[in-house]
Amino acid sequence: MKFFYNFPEVSFIDQSVITIGMFDGVHLGHAKVLNECVKIAEKKRISSIVISFSNHPSSYFNPNLESKNSLLSPDREKIQWIESIGIDYLFMIPFDHYIAHLPAENFIEDILLAKFGISDLVLGYDNRFGFQRKGSVDFVNAHYSEQIHAYSIDVAKLDGEIISSSIIKEYLDQGNMTKTNSMLGRNYSLQGKIVHGNHQGRQLGFPTANIELENSDKLIPGFGVYISYLKVDGTSIFGVTNIGIRPTVTQDTHTSIETHLLDFQEDIYGKEVELFILDKIRDEKKFNSLPELIAQISADVQYAKSQLTKIHIAS
Structure with a gap:
């Protein structure tokens, strides 16, 4: 073309x-x-x-x-x-x-x-x-x-x-990835580069890959925690993605997109990646303490792992 x-x-x-x-x-x-x-x-x-x-x-x-x-x-x-x-x-x-x-x-x-x-x-x-x-x-x-x-x-x-762009945007804002992905005919994805964050995820025991969007016009799903997978160098890695402002650990209002990759330890800083958003686990929320946050992240990860056999990777 x-x-x-x-x-x-x-x-x-x-x-x-x-x-x-x-x-x-x-x-x-x-x-x-x-x-x-x-x-x-x-x-x-x-x-x-x-x-x-x-x-x-x-x-x-x-x-x-x-x-x-x-x-x-x-x-x-x-x-x-x-x-x-x-x-x-x-x-x-x-x-x-x-x-x-x-x-x-x-x-x-x-x-x-x-x-x-x-x-x-x-x-x-x-x-x-x-x-x-x-x-x-x-x-x-x-x-x-x-x-x-x-x-x-x-x-x-x-x-x-009716399938329309405006309806899909509403579902995406709600974090309804089942409807979003079904109407698109593919999994919704975010493209960008892995950049350094504040490394708070690593300190909590759940290191994350932070994505800087390639295009600021790209619509981001509503705040929440999602099952996802990341494509980097031709490889797909499942993960748990948090989209939001991380209210428990920061006062910053900047929206972050950070993914804890399951059973993956390689250094991918500076890599161009594509993040596919599959299903919403829960809304983002502020926890009363770091131990409470850690317990919830652990539960999110275990839930995501329990769902992997039901998920088909397709872009």
């Missing part, structure tokens, strides 16, 4: 199947749309194109919105997952004044037709484009049916609930 951060100056390709959207998380609902694009493109032997955005549209309409820890899949991850589905070209354009105020007619005529030679448009069930969200499957079929075949993909559901 080839990807770009701007539209081409001139005509790019002769014929294509196109979908448009933010695709944050590239979840199972998004996969239905993207797979349909690939299917049509392969059948017609033409190119499949995704037009997405390098910033969330909400950040344009609300400049004061805090973008930190707001995305299920920052750029690098989104590119990775869209490519894995088989899309030929991905355009990650800035959602700016030009795009926000571009009429649907101009979007279709000046970009989709003139630059990409669109023959088919595939959109999610609730997706729109163009100024005031005028562009839709019905709009395209009513005004451009001689040039473009537009399709709407039915909603994807899990246990009767």
Whole structure:
């Protein structure tokens, strides 16, 4: 797959199947749309194109919105997952004044037709484009049916609930990894580097690997203790991860992500890793004493070990 951060100056390709959207998380609902694009493109032997955005549209309409820890899949991850589905070209354009105020007619005529030679448009069930969200499957079929075949993909559901990025974010904030991972179709992960912490975990008898996130826009699960596994140098190691502010041992309000790796003693400081969050054990809480905290950590570790035979490692 080839990807770009701007539209081409001139005509790019002769014929294509196109979908448009933010695709944050590239979840199972998004996969239905993207797979349909690939299917049509392969059948017609033409190119499949995704037009997405390098910033969330909400950040344009609300400049004061805090973008930190707001995305299920920052750029690098989104590119990775869209490519894995088989899309030929991905355009990650800035959602700016030009795009926000571009009429649907101009979007279709000046970009989709003139630059990409669109023959088919595939959109999610609730997706729109163009100024005031005028562009839709019905709009395209009513005004451009001689040039473009537009399709709407039915909603994807899990246990009767619509799969959407906003719903997944709510579950992630609750620490409900069963719902989060099921709707994504993969285990949610955090990418970053192992850095030195204050070594308090080691002093308590449970040394931890502290992760500094690669991208500050990445959404972090809600505070709590989780069963997890860490991928480093191609090896997967189970662990118990605490996400939070460690209220028993510090007054710091900085959110930390630290993992006690089970039966693993190697030095991995400075390593690039990926941490997969599998299941929540409990909420983070402040304990009355260090012995009480140590006893609880020990119980968390024993519980995690008891669950390992039930867990399948899959990214």
